[in-house]
Amino acid sequence: MTELQTLRHSCAHVLANAILVLWPEAQFAAGPPTSNGFYYDVELSHRITPEDFELLEREMRRIIHAAQPFEKQVVSRQEALELGRSGELASLGARSTPSYFKLDIIERIPLEEEITLYRNGSFLDLCAGPHVSDTSKINAFRLTHVASAYYRGDEKNPQLQRIYGTAFPTQEELEHYFSMLEESKKRDHRKLGKELQLFTFDDQVGPGLPLWLPKGTVLLEELEKLAKETEFQAGYERVKTPHIAREELYKTSGHLPYYAQSMFPSMELEDDDQKSSYYLKAMNCPHHHKLFSALPRSYRDLPIRFAEYGTCYRYEKSGELMGLMRVRAMNMNDGHIYCTEEQFAEEFRAVNDMYLQYFRLFGITRYQMRFSTHDPAKLGEKFVDDPLRWRRTEAMVRDVLTSNNIHFVEIPNEAAFYGPKIDVQVWSATGREFTLATNQVDFAVPQRFGLLYTTSENKKATPLCIHRAPLGTHERFLGFLIEHFAGDFPVWLAPQQVRIMPVSTRAINYATMLLQELRSHGVRARADLSTEKIGAKIRLAQLEKIPHMIVIGEREEKTGTLSLRSREKGDEGVLSKEIFYQRLQEEILQRKLTTKIKEI
RNA sequence: GCCGACGUAGCACAGUGGUAGUGCAGCUGAUUCGUAAUCAGCAGGUCAGGGGUUCGAAUCCCCUCGUCGGCUCCA
DSSP: OOHHHHHHHHHHHHHHHHHHHHOTTOEEOOOOBOSSSEEEEEEOSSOOOHHHHHHHHHHHHHHHHTTOBOEEEEEOHHHHHHHHHTTOTTBSSOOSSOOHHHHHHHHHSOTTSOEEEEEETTEEEEOOOOOOSBGGGOOEEEEEEEEEEEGGGOTTSOEEEEEEEEEESSHHHHHHHHHHHHHHHHTOHHHHHHHTTOEEOOTTTOTTOOEEOHHHHHHHHHHHHHHHHHHHHTTOEEOOOOSEEEHHHHHHHTOTTTTGGGSOOOEEEEETTEEEEEEEOSOSHHHHHHHHHTSOOBGGGOSEEEEEEEEEEOOOOGGGOBTTTBOSEEEEEEEEEEEOHHHHHHHHHHHHHHHHHHHHHHTOOOOEEEEEEOOGGGBTTTBOSOHHHHHHHHHHHHHHHHHTTOOEEEEETOSBTTBOEEEEEEEOTTSOEEEEEEEEEESSHHHHTTOOEEOTTSOEEOOEEEEEETTOBHHHHHHHHHHHTTTOOOTTTOSSOEEEEESSGGGHHHHHHHHHHHHHTTOOEEEOOSSSOHHHHHHHHHHTTOSEEEEEOHHHHHHTEEEEEETTTEEEEEEEHHHHHHHHHHHHHTTOOOSOOOOO
16 A cells, blocks of 8 residues: 555544544445545445535544544454454444444455454554554545445445545645646536537437537547548458347347346337347447358458447446446447467557557557456356466467557456457546457357358368457547547547638638638638637637637738637747648648647 | 436526526627627526425425436446
């Protein structure tokens, strides 16, 4: 535990202590530090609301001022259980009700592990520690919000109140944290999406079903163009598949009944006395597998790389929906590579290179590669029972990562049921973690589909499959990009690239001419011919985050020049049309990263 | 899905039982202006939807829908 985490965890103890002063019957579960602060899970009939925070914080400050030392105590399992039964754990003293969550936690502590308690004042808690020396070391803290959480994250368990807070070594750092939080709220894609008129949701259309406004559609199509060009260069072939399929397809793939609760309910049809069920597709792979099996395949054809911007529908739980980051209808930058085991490493490496190429293009530096592997104990249950293949493919993936010096974390037991995978994790403006992109190995499903190719020895063999989505889905990727750029899209992506602003109606003709020239160059330009003053026009364009603003008047008209103001640099002075057009072309064609990226 | 909070004009918000408001955006007119807001006028609402309590409901109660903060899963 880092020093900051220790501080925050100690603060969680003080929070529990304060809650007990107000509600002595409270039952506590876990109270760990988090990446931004800490929380404590509590079961209590009183609903703690933000209005209670002031009272709680006052009590916490009292405890902090008392400078109560944190005293560690090693106890036997038996002693710990007895204290729990008499309600003394996470309590200010003996109670009539046992500390049942703490008792459950004790049961889960491995036998060989030491059990420790920590006490400050009269508050005693089961805790692995460590803690700060005494409560006065906690200086700057604040309770932030309250939410609910199931005990141990399982919805079959009781629901607890989770009180969140944060703590910092100094008041300045605490205040800085909250001002950062304010800043990041400004770049929340839901807020910017509304302000910049990128997308909308409508109750009658349905929750989690984004409607793309014209400006958002530009982003979406530019992204798609990028993917198509990149995939063409990488030897992919584009395919197109329908949005629905018969039940049988998903029985073959194994998604039914496993994945059924995440799919929209089936459509039941009755044609010519023949009943059939259709499902909206939740993934594209089964369709692509059918494209593979549609033709006889030889080892000479491999690798075969299919790519499609496939629209998928997933019935995400209503409480899980979140702006563009989690939706029910999504366009996946999907692709499937069918290859031999010998080709695998090279193909997998190429996919990784594609990720990195995209990340460089967008200036994405804050992400985590997560390598998810299987758990040998769960073979045949959560994971396909093929230990040899697991070992081989995991070794191949690990090797690709390390030989390319790609930093990654390895997480066991998180693989797909059909093979290991790499997920790229990013964080939204509100701090939530999302999988932006994925790269998965599949050595099981091609077999279920009976996919075969003819080997050089004229035998039949099943290919390996790589599922990959370097740009994830349009929805999530754009949600992420909106926040990443804070709405300041680089010129090549910007819904409107140039705004022409005549200083008076006298320059309207020149403005119209420039507009036509820019359009003929394929530039997304508009002219502001309103009678507003130039300051007002600039303000409007700046708020709309248009990268290039062109100010023209009689001076420019006479000399065939234009006065450029850029979103980032402000007034850039007068330059010739030709020089500006050339600069624009470069920015657009080379997809230059013209935005200054402000990390938060 | 579950727990909690919230839902007032296109947007941001005020209004806690007695005639629905402010700012910005919009529309109309005037203004012709050189790098982040020219002035004036006008229009805009089943207060999310439905039901109830009350002489009277945006306001109190119930149901539904949606959004937000979390829990699980995931692109």
